[in-house]
Amino acid sequence: MDAHALHPATSTGIPNRKLAIWTFIGSECLFFASLISVYLVYKGKSLVGPYPHEMFEIPLVTAGTALLLFSSLFVVLALNGCEQGNRKKFLGWLAMTILCGFFFIGMQVYEFTHFYHEGLTMQKNLFGASFFTLTGFHGTHVTIGVIWLITIFIEGLKGHVPPAKALNFEMAALYWHFVDVVWIVIFPVVYLMNS
Amino acid sequence: MATSVLDHAGAAGIHPEKTGLWSWITTVDHKKIGILYGASAFIFFLIGGLEALLIRWQLMKPDNNFVSPEFYNQLFTMHGTTMIFLAVMPLSAMFFNFFIPLLIGARDVAFPRLNAFSYWVFLFGGLFLNSSFLFNAAPNGGWFGYANLSSKQYSPGLNMDFWSMGLQILGIASLAAGVNFFVTILNMRAPGMKLIRMPMFVWMSFITQLLVLLSFPVITVALILLMFDRLFGTNFFVPLGGGDTMLWQHLFWVFGHPEVYILILPAFGIISEVLPVFSRKPLFGYTAMVFSGCFIAFLGFGVWSHHMFSTGMGPIADSVFSLATMLIAIPTGVKVFNWLGTTWGGSIQMKTPMYFALGFIAMFIMGGLSGVMHSAAPADLQQTDTYFVVAHFHYVLFGGSIFALTSGAYYWWPKMFGHMLDEGLGKVHFWLMLIGFNLTFFPMHIVGLEGMPRRVYTYPAGLGFESLNRLETIGALILGFSFLVFIANVIKSTLSKVHAPADPWNGATLEWSIPSPPQEFNFPTIPTVHGRDAYWEEKRNHGGKLPEPARVSGAGIHLPSPSYWPFLAAVGVLLLFIALMHHDNKFGPVYIFAAVSVLFFSIFNWVFEPFHEG
Amino acid sequence: MDSTAQAHEHNFPERAGEYVKIGLVLFVLTAMEVGAYEIAHREGVPLHEFLHTALIPVLIVLSAIKFALVALFYMHLKWDGPLLKGIFSFSLFLATFVILALLALFIYLGKFSAIIGPLTGAT
Numbered sequence: 001m002d003a004h005a006l007h008p009a010t011s012t013g014i015p016n017r018k019l020a021i022w023t024f025i026g027s028e029c030l031f032f033a034s035l036i037s038v039y040l041v042y043k044g045k046s047l048v049g050p051y052p053h054e055m056f057e058i059p060l061v062t063a064g065t066a067l068l069l070f071s072s073l074f075v076v077l078a079l080n081g082c083e084q085g086n087r088k089k090f091l092g093w094l095a096m097t098i099l100c101g102f103f104f105i106g107m108q109v110y111e112f113t114h115f116y117h118e119g120l121t122m123q124k125n126l127f128g129a130s131f132f133t134l135t136g137f138h139g140t141h142v143t144i145g146v147i148w149l150i151t152i153f154i155e156g157l158k159g160h161v162p163p164a165k166a167l168n169f170e171m172a173a174l175y176w177h178f179v180d181v182v183w184i185v186i187f188p189v190v191y192l193m194n195s
Numbered sequence: 196m197a198t199s200v201l202d203h204a205g206a207a208g209i210h211p212e213k214t215g216l217w218s219w220i221t222t223v224d225h226k227k228i229g230i231l232y233g234a235s236a237f238i239f240f241l242i243g244g245l246e247a248l249l250i251r252w253q254l255m256k257p258d259n260n261f262v263s264p265e266f267y268n269q270l271f272t273m274h275g276t277t278m279i280f281l282a283v284m285p286l287s288a289m290f291f292n293f294f295i296p297l298l299i300g301a302r303d304v305a306f307p308r309l310n311a312f313s314y315w316v317f318l319f320g321g322l323f324l325n326s327s328f329l330f331n332a333a334p335n336g337g338w339f340g341y342a343n344l345s346s347k348q349y350s351p352g353l354n355m356d357f358w359s360m361g362l363q364i365l366g367i368a369s370l371a372a373g374v375n376f377f378v379t380i381l382n383m384r385a386p387g388m389k390l391i392r393m394p395m396f397v398w399m400s401f402i403t404q405l406l407v408l409l410s411f412p413v414i415t416v417a418l419i420l421l422m423f424d425r426l427f428g429t430n431f432f433v434p435l436g437g438g439d440t441m442l443w444q445h446l447f448w449v450f451g452h453p454e455v456y457i458l459i460l461p462a463f464g465i466i467s468e469v470l471p472v473f474s475r476k477p478l479f480g481y482t483a484m485v486f487s488g489c490f491i492a493f494l495g496f497g498v499w500s501h502h503m504f505s506t507g508m509g510p511i512a513d514s515v516f517s518l519a520t521m522l523i524a525i526p527t528g529v530k531v532f533n534w535l536g537t538t539w540g541g542s543i544q545m546k547t548p549m550y551f552a553l554g555f556i557a558m559f560i561m562g563g564l565s566g567v568m569h570s571a572a573p574a575d576l577q578q579t580d581t582y583f584v585v586a587h588f589h590y591v592l593f594g595g596s597i598f599a600l601t602s603g604a605y606y607w608w609p610k611m612f613g614h615m616l617d618e619g620l621g622k623v624h625f626w627l628m629l630i631g632f633n634l635t636f637f638p639m640h641i642v643g644l645e646g647m648p649r650r651v652y653t654y655p656a657g658l659g660f661e662s663l664n665r666l667e668t669i670g671a672l673i674l675g676f677s678f679l680v681f682i683a684n685v686i687k688s689t690l691s692k693v694h695a696p697a698d699p700w701n702g703a704t705l706e707w708s709i710p711s712p713p714q715e716f717n718f719p720t721i722p723t724v725h726g727r728d729a730y731w732e733e734k735r736n737h738g739g740k741l742p743e744p745a746r747v748s749g750a751g752i753h754l755p756s757p758s759y760w761p762f763l764a765a766v767g768v769l770l771l772f773i774a775l776m777h778h779d780n781k782f783g784p785v786y787i788f789a790a791v792s793v794l795f796f797s798i799f800n801w802v803f804e805p806f807h808e809g
Numbered sequence: 810m811d812s813t814a815q816a817h818e819h820n821f822p823e824r825a826g827e828y829v830k831i832g833l834v835l836f837v838l839t840a841m842e843v844g845a846y847e848i849a850h851r852e853g854v855p856l857h858e859f860l861h862t863a864l865i866p867v868l869i870v871l872s873a874i875k876f877a878l879v880a881l882f883y884m885h886l887k888w889d890g891p892l893l894k895g896i897f898s899f900s901l902f903l904a905t906f907v908i909l910a911l912l913a914l915f916i917y918l919g920k921f922s923a924i925i926g927p928l929t930g931a932t
């Protein structure tokens with residue numbers, strides 16, 4: 001394998017792809033900041049119910065939050081395994097990460113369906129609009145992350161992700177952590193900062 | 196440039212084709228992509244110019260009915276949207292693409308296929324936006340799409356759907372390019388080219404990409420909210436449902452103000468390249484220029500509500516934004532003085548690029564002065580929504596960006612195409628453009644202060660607007676004609692087949708050290724840089740002008756292979772938005788699913804393509 | 810200038826233990842967030858008065874710590890150079906600024922203007 005072609009020199013010493021994913025993450029901070037701002041600006045301004053405190057099921061969301069946090073731990077253990085060439089560690093923890101991601105999405109889907117049946121739609125009031133938009137886009141990001149991780153898992157099974165290629169997994173892992181970090185903000189701001 | 200996850204199994208792959216339509220569709224060469232941007236942008240610029248001429252023809256006399264009020268609204272909306280997103284930005288992109296790798300001594304950008312993707316998405320976005328005319332539904336709510344005029348209730352047709360979705364498509368292109376050039380500039384500089392030795396055009400482009408990356412997400416969100424209101428019936432900007440129309444304005448201008456710096460900073464960069472070469476003196480105050488550029492970008496995020504002084508934000512908000520706006524005049528002034536300092540004492544070469552650069556300085560100063568007049572909130576209450584504002588932004592956007600981009604075009608034309616543009620015709624172009632421009636836009640200061648409002652299709656007789664409006668229309672015709680002179684120049688020069696040398700201007704930077712036009716691999720060997728103005732330094736060390744660089748075989752230099760996946764992925768993006776336009780059609784979900792499939796299919800193949808990134 | 814090739818050879822230390830500890834801390838912090846929320850909503854429970862008024866700052870602090878832990882340790886920023894730290898920090902700074910500015914303009918400015926307006930003689 002041509003080591004030079006795989007890790008060419010860059011002016012900063014950081015590989016292009018790693019710098020790119022961090023740049024993208026920086027940009028995404030502004031995307032979620034805008035969505036969070038809209039949620040906060042419209043908090044308490046809905047003309048009609050249902051209202052947040054009537055709808056939120058804190059235990060369920062807390063479980064989802066914990067799952068997402070643990071998935072960050074699992075993915076970093078998986079990355080560690082990948083970098084060390086430890087196939088079992090890599091694929092095992094990656095599978096756990098993907099499972100957590102699935103359960104988180106499942107929690108969101110359940111929550112959305114439940115809210116819908118309780119009469120909260122995007123069109124109903126500002127709470128519905130801003131809540132579903134913010135958490136919906138976060139959930140979309142999680143879904144894209146899960147698809148990305150599954151792709152890497154399959155490639156890993158085929159033996160196509162040796163330590164020399166760990167950077168591609170690192171990119172996905174950074175994206176995954178970012179998605180978790182956004183939830184670290186959304187969870188208290190949306191669910192817990194309620195009177 | 197790590198390879199894809201797939202095994203790096205001999206990426207000889209596709210045999211590269213150098214000519215023909217297919218080679219353009221599959222190109223990942225930054226130079227070809229630059230030319231694609233330039234040609235497309237110029238055509239859109241002409242379309243935007245035509246829209247302007249129609250506006251001016253309508254306003255030539257009072258109570259005119261050359262166009263209907265409805266069509267007039269489409270004209271000024273599309274003129275603004277086209278000029279900003281489909282002309283100035285992609286014209287700058289032409290120079291980013293062609294010259295950033297050359298200026299930093301690289302063979303290509305960091306992500307060549309992503310680069311191609313950006314171009315195709317831009318082109319499809321521009322076509323999408325303009326296709327609205329075919330449905331007699333061109334956007335008509337202003338280029339800023341204020342709520343709740345943009346709501347389904349007050350804009351029931353497809354016009355504002357074309358607008359919001361068209362801009363989303365363009366946003367995707369810009370964000371992708373933003374990541375690409377940000378990484379390229381940081382990571383692919385030639386050995387020895389520290390950041391503080393980069394050409395000023397690269398610095399300004401770098402700051403521009405940062406602005407794109409941080410401001411476009413905000414308008415992405417604003418457009419999503421608008422789309423949700425229009426498509427799904429949410430009430431983000433619908434007052435009856437509790438929505439606040441001011442939220443749209445804030446979100447839009449948080450993006451919109453950095454956007455105007457995105458439009459002007461590359462122009463600043465071009466001027467900072469042209470003035471030193473044609474004054475035979477290094478740029479005055481390089482470090483101050485870098486820091487003032489950074490300061491402008493930083494402050495640019497703190498002034499947005501100066502577009503909203505008449506919306507009743509209250510005295511505190513008005514004061515804060517007034518002060519911040521006045522503050523931003525300082526680093527801009529620093530730049531102007533440094534440009535003057537560059538020419539002072541220099542050996543001025545009055546060639547066409549220099550004419551346009553000097554014209555830029557004069558026109559931009561005027562635009563800056565009217566801008567700082569706007570910054571005083573009380574004064575702005577009279578100026579806002581009048582032609583005074585139209586005068587201001589045309590002085591900075593046309594007198595500024597377009598003059599600078601034209602200067603760049605004449606300066607860099609020989610490098611891009613291998614022949615010089617005619618000097619005589621160039622000077623005719625300049626004078627016609629300068630005179631036409633000032634005749635068109637200077638009187639707008641006056642009619643604006645006398646009360647002529649913007650965005651209104653006509654005006655009654657007897658208010659004193661007639662003669663100046665007629666003058667403005669004549670000016671616009673002269674301005675339009677000046678671009679015909681440019682086109683004639685391009686045709687004449689292309690047909691004349693007089694070949695341009697590698698370094699016709701005694702340039703300071705690395706692009707002049709390679710043949711005109713450059714070979715595909717740019718540099719036979721990547722240069723090592725020891726200071727600023729790297730090519731002047733090379734010539735100095737050599738004791739004078741260097742011999743004409745030979746065209747060499749380039750064997751053994753690995754270049755990225757062409758690919759059609761970026762093009763197909765862009766098609767997927769376009770299909771997705773077309774599908775969204777049909778969302779309430781019973782097949783809507785099918786269309787959306789099909790589009791997403793095309794997109795995912797293209798992305799997966801792109802990622803797993805045996806691609807050699809050089 | 811190419812640190813990645815070297816990194817590949819011997820810079821992947823066994824940090825698993827550290828990562829697991831951070832994971833547990835994150836879990837505890839989340840429990841504290843939820844706990845603070847619950848206490849703030851239950852009268853008569855110890856600390857209820859304090860948390861009822863200070864819930865928002867407490868949640869901000871707790872979530873900021875979680876944010877920092879994931880960014881610094883899981884996202885490897887602690888050991889990365891100033892460039893990546895700078896990109897993320899600047900983006901966060903701007904993101905925070907946008908949120909605070911919009912909050913100020915929509916929610917708090919009215920309150921400030923109501924206080925300061927009469928003081929300046931403005932209406």
